Amino acid sequence: MTTAPADDTRWLTDEEQRVWRAYMHAVTLLEDHLDRQLQRDAGMPHVYYGLLVQLAEAPQRRLRMTELAMRAKITRSRLSHAVARLEQNGWVRREDCPSDKRGQLAVLTDQGYAVLSDTAPGHVAAVRQALFDRLTPEQQQSLGEIMSIIAEGLQPSEAGADLPWLR
Amino acid sequence: MTTAPADDTRWLTDEEQRVWRAYMHAVTLLEDHLDRQLQRDAGMPHVYYGLLVQLAEAPQRRLRMTELAMRAKITRSRLSHAVARLEQNGWVRREDCPSDKRGQLAVLTDQGYAVLSDTAPGHVAAVRQALFDRLTPEQQQSLGEIMSIIAEGLQPSEAGADLPWLR
């Protein structure tokens, strides 16, 4: 005779299930919501918008490709394609890196900066309406702590994720 | 003379910025992480996996397309494409709805169920490792409450989002 296979999997409890589903629902709904908002008002998806924001904050409004990819938590490959598109829009420009001939700098153009200025208020409003306006200060703080923990755990002190050999 | 344009935008405070960025980082890192985990171990992205889970839980392991789309928080269109792919894998099958000739049922096949059985433990482990194992019970509860609030606010008591006229 055979014995039933041992199920030593620690399945999620009912309560954990509820938390996990609420998380998934909120996250997908919110990302969809912001994607639509920005596609409509700024003509680009949320990720691309985030790239412009990073550039706007950087000194000289420029960043090395790899640095930008790490800050935005996306792969280099994805960034390459994204910048190509943003370049076509005239919102970003590429420049050769003076110190490293392999390197490329993504530079926010004046036009790109203008788009950002025009659309940022609407975007902030959307974020407020969906998130901050609905949470108490305690919840906001709690959310920040929790998300920091999760993010930290997922970063092998690395962001590229283009690098399969790490992990 | 002209006056400077009034900036009545309620920008995010530094603290709000921190929360918002932590949120974005955690969410993108986690989704990427699970997408890779499932692509590697189950041969499908996270969303598709979620569809199989929904079907597995449904009575008769079948669901109307629209119902499935709502539960998974995706558009009907996206679901159509997804089911087409899952059908090719032999994990889902379409059936005509007996009561409504327009309707379609997505049915989880035995093969689909098997894939789920095989890969669920690994996936649960990944979720635990990334999320639950890192949070205190209080934080887990807090996360559940916060995410429920956000999700609720984003659902016009509707999930389709395919429906521009709502909104």
Next chain:
DNA sequence: CGATATAACTTGAGACTTCAAGCAAATTGC
């Protein structure tokens, strides 16, 4: 009943992402 509107779902094209592979420049290690 018949016209009109609505609902369920699909389709195709274009945009975006991923993955593996590729190229060139910089770095490492004898």
Next chain:
DNA sequence: GCAATTTGCTTGAAGTCTCAAGTTATATCG
């Protein structure tokens, strides 16, 4: 110094998602 490795970034193809438009069936209503 130079071969081997690593780093920085790009590319193309295949997969996925969005958006608008299309089809068929049901519901509404005068």
